[in-house]
C-alpha cells in the first residue's frame with residue numbers, strides 16, 4: 284500500500300454523514316478563503332444522499348462553490364438513474380442552492396456518450412484543477428467512479444499517465460453506458476474521500492487492501508494524494 288490512508292469508522296450512518304459533511308464543508312470554506320472559490324466532484328448512487336442533506340445545510344459561501352460529478356450514467360436528467368438529478372434533489376437545498384453545477388451528461392449527444400467526451404472534458408478542464416475535494420463511493424464489485432471490473436475502457440481510465448479527462452465505460456455491472464473522470468483526474472485533488480457503508484463493502488475494501496485487484500485498489504495504492512476512508516455499518 285502506498286497511499287497515506289486515514290480510516291474513520293462510525294457507529295452509524297447519521298453520525299458519519301454529519302462528520303463527513305462538516306469535514307467537506309470545512310475544506311470548501313478554506314479553499315474559498317484561500318483562493319476565492321472551491322470545486323468539488325461528488326459521486327452518485329445511494330450512499331451520499333444522507334451526507335448531502337447535511338452538507339446542504341452548512342453555512343459556507345455556496346455561490347463560490349462549483350460542484351461536478353465523478354461519474355454519470357448516460358441518461359437524461361429526468362431519469363431516476365441520473366446522478367445529476369440525485370444531486371439536484373439531495374444536495375442543492377437550503378444554503379447550497381446558489382452553488383454552480385457542471386454536469387457530465389450532454390443532451391446534444393444523448394445517444395452516443397463517445398461523441399460528448401471532448402466537450403465534457405473541456406468543461407472539466409476549464410474548472411482549473413486540482414479539485415479541492417473529490418468524494419468517491421464504491422460498489423460491492425469493487426468499482427469506484429465508473430471503473431467497473433471488465434469495463435471496455437477500464438485500462439484507459441486507470442492509466443496513471445493517461446491524458447483523457449473523461450472516459451466512456453460500458454460494463455455488465457454498469458447498466459447503461461457511463462462517463463467517468465479518469466483516474467489521474469480523480470487523484471488531481473487537494474482532498475480525497477472514500478465513503479462506504481455496510482459490512483459487505485468493508486470486506487471488499489479489506490480484500491483490496493490485502494492485495495486484491497478490484498479497481499478500487501488503484502485508489503488505495505496511488506501516491507498522489509492522501510485518502511480518508513469513512514465507513515459505517
Ligand SMILES: O=C(O)[C@H](O)[C@@H](O)[C@H](O)[C@H](O)COP(=O)(O)O
Pocket residue numbers: 326327328329330331353354355356366419420421422426427428429
Ligand atoms: O454513479 C454511480 O454509480 C457512482 O458514482 C458509483 O461509483 C457509486 O459510488 C457506487 O456504485 C456506489 O453506489 P451506491 O452508493 O449506490 O452503493
